[in-house]
Amino acid sequence: MKITFCCADTEPEPWLAGLRAALPQAEVAVWQPGATPADYAVVWQPPQQFFDEQPQLKGIFNIGAGVDALLSLRLPPQAVVVRLEDAGMAVQMAEYVCQAVIRHFRDLEAYAADVRAGHWTYYKPRQRSDFAVGVMGLGVLGARVAQALAHFEFPVNGWSRTPKLLDGVRGFNGAAQLDAFLASSRVLVNLLPLTPDTTNILNRERLSRLQPGGYVINVARGAHLVDEDLLALLDSGHLAGATLDVFRAEPLPPAHPFWRHLNITITPHTSARTLRETSIAQIASKLMGLQRGERVAGLVDVGRGY
Numbered sequence: 579m580k581i582t583f584c585c586a587d588t589e590p591e592p593w594l595a596g597l598r599a600a601l602p603q604a605e606v607a608v609w610q611p612g613a614t615p616a617d618y619a620v621v622w623q624p625p626q627q628f629f630d631e632q633p634q635l636k637g638i639f640n641i642g643a644g645v646d647a648l649l650s651l652r653l654p655p656q657a658v659v660v661r662l663e664d665a666g667m668a669v670q671m672a673e674y675v676c677q678a679v680i681r682h683f684r685d686l687e688a689y690a691a692d693v694r695a696g697h698w699t700y701y702k703p704r705q706r707s708d709f710a711v712g713v714m715g716l717g718v719l720g721a722r723v724a725q726a727l728a729h730f731e732f733p734v735n736g737w738s739r740t741p742k743l744l745d746g747v748r749g750f751n752g753a754a755q756l757d758a759f760l761a762s763s764r765v766l767v768n769l770l771p772l773t774p775d776t777t778n779i780l781n782r783e784r785l786s787r788l789q790p791g792g793y794v795i796n797v798a799r800g801a802h803l804v805d806e807d808l809l810a811l812l813d814s815g816h817l818a819g820a821t822l823d824v825f826r827a828e829p830l831p832p833a834h835p836f837w838r839h840l841n842i843t844i845t846p847h848t849s850a851r852t853l854r855e856t857s858i859a860q861i862a863s864k865l866m867g868l869q870r871g872e873r874v875a876g877l878v879d880v881g882r883g884y
């Protein structure tokens with residue numbers, strides 16, 4: 579069995595060593611133009627040329643949770659697409675989102691600025707009951723985030739395509755319930771996959787429906803958010819701030835206003851990182867399942883886009 583590795587921005591050697599150790603029966607090599615045909619591919623943002631030269635692939639393993647970049651390419655139609663499910667990302671995402679919600683809820687940014695200036699000040703505590711958090715996307719990551727927020731006793735709303743029952747989470751689903759979900763939420767956390775249905779979903783019309791003093795946390799994909807609509811709603815005072823981990827162009831271009839906006843906190847697409855060892859173990863286990871003819875978890879529905 580041959581595995582070809584084609585991952586942008588990823589040091590290949592530790593991945594090759596890990597894949598060889600986990601799958602000793604496999605020949606694992608970095609893809610180069612003109613490479614011999616392989617059975618399986620391990621990829622992150624590969625070029626179209628990769629699939630054009632490897633039309634025989636049986637399975638494509640994406641070393642991330644989101645498959646939007648992959649599905650924008652022409653893939654071999656017979657190949658199954660398998661994404662990472664959790665693989666250590668859910669707890670990271672829960673940490674990141676909880677810290678962003680709590681930092682805003684507890685005025686920690688303002689306290690830090692006051693302390694730096696030598697001021698001993700107090701802000702009036704906010705009411706937790708006024709701070710409903712809405713989580714868009716209740717999949718592997720969104721469900722974990724929603725439940726972590728519920729542990730901090732925030733009122734939590736969740737929105738998904740199909741109905742979901744999660745302890746401590748008020749569920750909304752489908753386009754028909756989106757407005758009610760937004761109107762019930764003050765903080766909005768985006769954990770949707772990027773698909774034709776969800777591109778630009780965080781636009782002026784939708785963000786205006788959040789409760790006054792709303793706060794936006796985008797940890798999914800930059801193209802979910804209409805940047806200028808967020809800026810306009812911050813300027814109007816309807817929104818109080820945002821924490822953004824993902825951007826339409828990454829790295830965020832130096833002239834982009836998000837860099838300098840006082841009420842926007844940015845991080846460089848780091849809220850939930852791919853953890854190599856856990857990911858290799860998951861890929862190896864699923865690949866062996868496919869080899870045995872089993873139906874493995876985490877298969878992407880290419881038509882649906884996630």
Ligand code: NAP
Nearest residue numbers: 643644715716717718719738739740771775797798849850
């Ligand atoms: P997932 O398990 O596939 O969950 C997707 C969720 O979104 C599901 O609940 C799904 O509803 C819902 N959804 C999809 N389309 C919808 C629509 N049109 N309307 C309403 N709900 C819809 O994905 P995941 O593993 O949680 O990952 C989510 C995303 O996080 C990834 O796609 C990726 O873009 C992003 N991500 C970012 C980072 C980072 O570092 N910033 C790291 C990892 C992942 P159903 O449950 O009804 O299907």
Ligand code: GLV
Nearest residue numbers: 641642643644645
């Ligand atoms: C990272 O953004 C991922 O999709 O895993």
